[in-house]
Amino acid sequence: MRDYPTMDLLGVLAPEGVEAEGAWAARAGRGEHPAFARLVQRHAADALASALGLLRDRGEAEEAVQEAFCRAWKSLASLRDAAKFKGWFAGILYRVCCDVLRARRRDRKALPEVGRARPVSALPEAGAGPVVDEALRLPDEYREPLVLFYLQELTVAELAETLGLSESNAKVRLHRARKMLRERLERKGLP
Amino acid sequence: MTCEEALDRPPDDSPEAAAHLASCASCRAREEAFARDGALLAAGLRGLAARPGLEAAILRRVARASRFRRAIPVAAAAALFLGILALVLRPEGGELPAAEREDSLPEPVFTSEDPLWGAVIATDPAAGTVAVSAGADDRVLPGQVLTLYRRGGAAETEVGTVRIERVEPGWSSGRLVDRRADPQVGDFFVSERLLGPEERARLLEYLFTFRPVPEREILDLVGRLEADPGAGPRLLALGAPVRILLEGDRIDLARKVRAREAIARDDDLDRRVRQAGWDHDVEFLARLRDPRAHARLRSILSGVRPFSREGVPPPGARLSATLHDWWNAARDRLVWDPRADRWRER
Numbered sequence: 001m002r003d004y005p006t007m008d009l010l011g012v013l014a015p016e017g018v019e020a021e022g023a024w025a026a027r028a029g030r031g032e033h034p035a036f037a038r039l040v041q042r043h044a045a046d047a048l049a050s051a052l053g054l055l056r057d058r059g060e061a062e063e064a065v066q067e068a069f070c071r072a073w074k075s076l077a078s079l080r081d082a083a084k085f086k087g088w089f090a091g092i093l094y095r096v097c098c099d100v101l102r103a104r105r106r107d108r109k110a111l112p113e114v115g116r117a118r119p120v121s122a123l124p125e126a127g128a129g130p131v132v133d134e135a136l137r138l139p140d141e142y143r144e145p146l147v148l149f150y151l152q153e154l155t156v157a158e159l160a161e162t163l164g165l166s167e168s169n170a171k172v173r174l175h176r177a178r179k180m181l182r183e184r185l186e187r188k189g190l191p
Numbered sequence: 192m193t194c195e196e197a198l199d200r201p202p203d204d205s206p207e208a209a210a211h212l213a214s215c216a217s218c219r220a221r222e223e224a225f226a227r228d229g230a231l232l233a234a235g236l237r238g239l240a241a242r243p244g245l246e247a248a249i250l251r252r253v254a255r256a257s258r259f260r261r262a263i264p265v266a267a268a269a270a271l272f273l274g275i276l277a278l279v280l281r282p283e284g285g286e287l288p289a290a291e292r293e294d295s296l297p298e299p300v301f302t303s304e305d306p307l308w309g310a311v312i313a314t315d316p317a318a319g320t321v322a323v324s325a326g327a328d329d330r331v332l333p334g335q336v337l338t339l340y341r342r343g344g345a346a347e348t349e350v351g352t353v354r355i356e357r358v359e360p361g362w363s364s365g366r367l368v369d370r371r372a373d374p375q376v377g378d379f380f381v382s383e384r385l386l387g388p389e390e391r392a393r394l395l396e397y398l399f400t401f402r403p404v405p406e407r408e409i410l411d412l413v414g415r416l417e418a419d420p421g422a423g424p425r426l427l428a429l430g431a432p433v434r435i436l437l438e439g440d441r442i443d444l445a446r447k448v449r450a451r452e453a454i455a456r457d458d459d460l461d462r463r464v465r466q467a468g469w470d471h472d473v474e475f476l477a478r479l480r481d482p483r484a485h486a487r488l489r490s491i492l493s494g495v496r497p498f499s500r501e502g503v504p505p506p507g508a509r510l511s512a513t514l515h516d517w518w519n520a521a522r523d524r525l526v527w528d529p530r531a532d533r534w535r536e537r
Binding site: 033046065066070073128129132133151181 | 221224225228229230231232233234235236237238239240241245246248249250252253254327330331332438440443444445446447448449452
């Protein structure tokens with residue numbers, strides 16, 4: 001059943017969810033700045049959380065998110081299916097983060113502070129803290145699918161496209177990541 | 192399908208996997224644990240990444256990159272609005288004496304979030320149309336509903352609502368859809384509802400939590416969160432300085448997550464205050480009749496000329512006008528330093 005349209009915050013009659021996002025993306029692609037502002041409003045927080053998960057450095061994550069939105073704005077006109085904005089933008093963000101990681105390796109920068117977070121065994125209970133702590137210690141190839149899948153809420157097909165893998169490989173990578181994280185948490189005695 | 196196959200299977204909604212999960216409690220528990228880990232990871236990272244003003248920063252950068260005209264920041268919009276208001280309120284035959292001008296300044300307005308506001312610049316009572324001082328450059332959209340208010344006495348009175356029909360870069364116009372009084376040039380509009388007295392009071396209380404607090408005190412409370420049930424409420428009561436410290440790299444991730452959970456109740460207040468820039472809006476603070484506002488001004492202006500040498504003028508009738516003039520002349524050479532929590536010279 002189709003959802004009833006609702007009045008959005010700006011007072012414009014707009015359908016909810018992906019349909020509305022597609023409409024905003026299409027308008028933004030035609031150069032309408034206010035529509036792009038709505039997309040930023042909707043995705044900025046999750047984009048920053050994802051970038052933080054990928055880069056493990058707050059300053060670099062903020063910079064990456066801003067750069068990703070700039071690139072998205074410049075190339076929105078080339079997005080063929082506006083309803084797929086979310087997956088398309090996740091790909092841009094991921095590529096920007098990869099650029100940052102490459103630059104970091106080139107500059108041989110030290111691992112940011114979060115990579116040296118204290119051991120999970122010192123934490124009293126299973127909550128978000130230990131999970132984040134352990135997830136950020138996973139190797140890049142496993143941390144990336146986890147972050148993109150849970151933060152950006154990509155489908156497996158979108159995840160595969162973003163990571164440049166086949167769908168079955170993306171599934172395997174994601175599964176191994178979930179399993180590895182669980183095993184690490186269990187080794188630390190967290191249920 | 193065996194347990195082995197089911198557990199080795201990636202996220203899958205195939206009928207075989209679903210059937211196996213329905214019949215096998217151990218695999219189901221495993222699958223639920225995966226989902227819980229994912230949810231906790233997402234919640235934890237979202238909590239860590241919370242950053243007021245992020246959207247505004249992105250849009251400013253996009254605007255610069257695309258050579259779009261920059262959206263008017265809230266402080267500049269407020270200054271513009273005050274300027275318009277001053278012109279409208281000015282009687283014929285000269286400027287008001289300073290003391291009267293101070294009295295004529297209304298108490299600041301708080302809107303629910305991301306405020307877009309400005310002035311009514313023209314009206315046509317017969318046609319029921321109104322033009323306002325914000326347009327496409329300020330994110331106004333056709334169909335948007337704006338609420339009109341009029342200053343007067345202790346509170347604003349609602350004049351009506353207007354639905355925007357025509358949008359130009361610097362202005363827009365629309366039709367009144369609800370009329371409680373005849374709109375006049377100089378009435379102001381906001382894109383969101385105004386806050387009631389109780390909400391305003393809470394917001395002000397939060398605003399004045401921006402004060403120096405020894406870092407050691409915050410770090411000590413964060414460290415005791417798990418052992419001392421009183422540490423959470425005390426952390427919450429410290430307000431904004433805790434958040435500013437949590438945004439830095441001094442505290443490890445796990446502790447940050449726990450601390451954020453302890454102060455989550457004020458997330459909304461923080462977003463409103465800092466996203467709108469109220470905490471460092473010189474003109475806004477100058478208009479608050481509260482000694483804490485003056486203390487805040489002294490703090491955030493302590494590193495810029497001429498206040499670094501002479502100090503901020505004392506509270507009183509002239510303060511608002513003096514700082515208004517100073518701000519107009521100085522703002523291009525100033526930049527807000529969130530780490531130091533003060534304005535500094537570029």
